[in-house]
Amino acid sequence: MIERFRHLLAIEPLSAEQITFLLDQAKPFQQIQRHPLKKLATLRGKSVALAFFEASTRTRISFGTAATRLGADSMSLQAESSSLKKGESLIDTVHTLEAMKPDCIVIRHAASGAAEFISERVAVPVINAGDGLHEHPTQGLLDALTIRDRRGSLDGLRITILGDILHSRVARSDIHLLSKFGARITLCGPAMWLPRELDQLAPGVRRSFSIEDALDGADVVMALRVQSERLNEPSLPRDEYIRLYQLSQARLARARPDALVLHPGPMIRGLEIEPAVADGPQSCVLEQVTNGIAVRMALLYLLIGGTGSIEDLPNASD
Amino acid sequence: MHVVEKRQLMSATEIDRTLQRLAHEIVERTPDLQQLVLVGIRRRGVPLAERLARNIEAILGRSVEVGSLDITLYRDDLSTVAPQPVVQASDIPNVDDRDIVLVDDVLYTGRTTRAAMNGLFDLGRPRRVRLCVLIDRGHRELPVEASFTGRTVQTSDSEIIEVRLQEIDNEERVVLVDRVA
Numbered sequence: 001m002i003e004r005f006r007h008l009l010a011i012e013p014l015s016a017e018q019i020t021f022l023l024d025q026a027k028p029f030q031q032i033q034r035h036p037l038k039k040l041a042t043l044r045g046k047s048v049a050l051a052f053f054e055a056s057t058r059t060r061i062s063f064g065t066a067a068t069r070l071g072a073d074s075m076s077l078q079a080e081s082s083s084l085k086k087g088e089s090l091i092d093t094v095h096t097l098e099a100m101k102p103d104c105i106v107i108r109h110a111a112s113g114a115a116e117f118i119s120e121r122v123a124v125p126v127i128n129a130g131d132g133l134h135e136h137p138t139q140g141l142l143d144a145l146t147i148r149d150r151r152g153s154l155d156g157l158r159i160t161i162l163g164d165i166l167h168s169r170v171a172r173s174d175i176h177l178l179s180k181f182g183a184r185i186t187l188c189g190p191a192m193w194l195p196r197e198l199d200q201l202a203p204g205v206r207r208s209f210s211i212e213d214a215l216d217g218a219d220v221v222m223a224l225r226v227q228s229e230r231l232n233e234p235s236l237p238r239d240e241y242i243r244l245y246q247l248s249q250a251r252l253a254r255a256r257p258d259a260l261v262l263h264p265g266p267m268i269r270g271l272e273i274e275p276a277v278a279d280g281p282q283s284c285v286l287e288q289v290t291n292g293i294a295v296r297m298a299l300l301y302l303l304i305g306g307t308g309s310i311e312d313l314p315n316a317s318d
Numbered sequence: 319m320h321v322v323e324k325r326q327l328m329s330a331t332e333i334d335r336t337l338q339r340l341a342h343e344i345v346e347r348t349p350d351l352q353q354l355v356l357v358g359i360r361r362r363g364v365p366l367a368e369r370l371a372r373n374i375e376a377i378l379g380r381s382v383e384v385g386s387l388d389i390t391l392y393r394d395d396l397s398t399v400a401p402q403p404v405v406q407a408s409d410i411p412n413v414d415d416r417d418i419v420l421v422d423d424v425l426y427t428g429r430t431t432r433a434a435m436n437g438l439f440d441l442g443r444p445r446r447v448r449l450c451v452l453i454d455r456g457h458r459e460l461p462v463e464a465s466f467t468g469r470t471v472q473t474s475d476s477e478i479i480e481v482r483l484q485e486i487d488n489e490e491r492v493v494l495v496d497r498v499a
Binding site for chain 1: 388404442
């Protein structure tokens, strides 16, 4: 039996076995996305607090949809409307939120470690929806689910991650996760976004500054969003980024013919990815979105549901 | 607290004979067999539904559709079930306008059947839903009855009926056990 999950704060401390368990748990929830009636009553009367101290549209909607489809309610707190702007401390805001008696807190925050900090100070389960440059574990899980569905297994894949690795918590969660299944991971992007320390992030990781080299024989290509405001720092013009690092059809041809293309969104067409690739047959971008709801439903169910003990089980053969 | 076996209710041969009889009853009372779908409730309803389907196929000489349904997400006792219950995938053909027979090993409180019906109706609108169980042990808490019953057994609250099937338990019999403090 897998040990009990109390929170989901990061991928790094999880074992491959625990990750496999979580991915398996997402399967029945994937089916529910295809049902004509997608709403369950399983978590009726429960509520999920979505505490987003950093702008987010898709992750917040995905968690909100996951809660709704399980029959739970969600309450949303956004940075723009929160008291943080008025000078309230993070912990005071979270205690206020906790006093509203949610059954789970989903938190996104610009500070690395914020989710863990909160989890040590509240009584309910906490899910990290992205903390600074640290991790975005549910994105890691939904990426892995998408890859496993298409490939049949996660074992020993050749993964290429393109773009701004330095500032990407998505990349960190993906790297930790896939590395536990023996992936060989190549990180590729401008040198300013590929510091040497990334080599030590997990076993099987290497850096490459040439996209052609990085894509060679890849099973999975993950393009990250390039934030244009970052392209102004140590002077890498947009055109230069496109010329050197854009994932184009011509470049993708260097990967395996059936290589998968993933992107966590929001996608800037024409910058980090060519539209023909984004819409091409190898693109899994929309599957990622659907799988995101399934993964988040599985987690909410796992963390909020089943608070009793095994002895309480009624006649098992009923 | 531990459990002791009180007596055997069915042998392997008796289980087999009962499933033969139930298959005949289902065929007899299903006017349009094209529309028939047997849906096993996880876990032990699944091998039972498969066996019933094989028996019906032997009678009719053509195949019968079978599905499986996991009711974990439809239970009404979320806070009292095991910590972090594991959800299994369901595998069900299109249910719209079909004549469904839910298959389970034991009918007890009726809550599992209620959950299964909820699960089924999330998938579509069957024309009819009936229930087939190997054992009916009484003690209903909901207005649920089986259309096809293998055997009815009088039990007390502390007793448990264990249906052990080759496919899951590596043995084949039905036993009545009792909880002893």
